[in-house]
Amino acid sequence: MSDFLRNSSPPAPLRPAPPVSISPFFSWQNFAAPTSAAQFSGGNERACLWTGSAASWVDLNPSRATQSDAHGVYSGQQVGRATVGGVTRASLWTGSAASWVDLHAFLPPGFTSSEAQGIWNDGTFTYVVGYGYNSTTGRTEALMWVAPGAPPIPTVSEWGLVIMTVLLLTAGTLVLRRQRRRPVAA
Numbered sequence: 001m002s003d004f005l006r007n008s009s010p011p012a013p014l015r016p017a018p019p020v021s022i023s024p025f026f027s028w029q030n031f032a033a034p035t036s037a038a039q040f041s042g043g044n045e046r047a048c049l050w051t052g053s054a055a056s057w058v059d060l061n062p063s064r065a066t067q068s069d070a071h072g073v074y075s076g077q078q079v080g081r082a083t084v085g086g087v088t089r090a091s092l093w094t095g096s097a098a099s100w101v102d103l104h105a106f107l108p109p110g111f112t113s114s115e116a117q118g119i120w121n122d123g124t125f126t127y128v129v130g131y132g133y134n135s136t137t138g139r140t141e142a143l144m145w146v147a148p149g150a151p152p153i154p155t156v157s158e159w160g161l162v163i164m165t166v167l168l169l170t171a172g173t174l175v176l177r178r179q180r181r182r183p184v185a186a
Contacts, residue, residue: 079117
């Protein structure tokens with residue numbers, strides 16, 4: 001994700017954009033999969049993801065984070081925030097804690113905190129929107145991270161179609177070869 005570009009500071013007269021997600025603790029963007037923050041003993045929240053049952057629950061909290069929240073989800077990716085080293089950092093996940101990307105690292109100097117609120121992919125680019133506090137300007141500013149979108153990974157049913165196509169092409173090629181090798185009866 002090192003290709004993330006940033007558009008960090010709107011012109012001075014603009015106000016930060018409102019957050020995209022429904023609430024800071026629960027979001028159903030694209031109705032793909034719910035994300036949330038679960039509270040554990042000790043009061044720390046941890047970003048998590050689930051898809052319909054308690055057994056599908058996945059802890060997204062990065063290993064170095066003291067707490068995290070997930071705010072939005074789209075096409076297999078989740079966004080939110082993680083607190084690492086006392087700094088709240090905009091975050092991106094792809095279904096696991098190990099996939100964590102620190103979006104805050106792509107901001108210019110002066111941003112002391114950031115949060116990602118929504119994500120969307122148009123097939124060409126992935127767009128992550130959120131906000132961050134810019135200590136240089138003394139205000140909270142709307143942020144957008146844009147990265148080239150990777151082609152989606154085929155689902156199980158798509159893999160089935162790919163495998164079926166390869167098998168049919170192979171079988172068709174073998175049949176044609178056998179027909180060409182047979183001598184024509186006179």
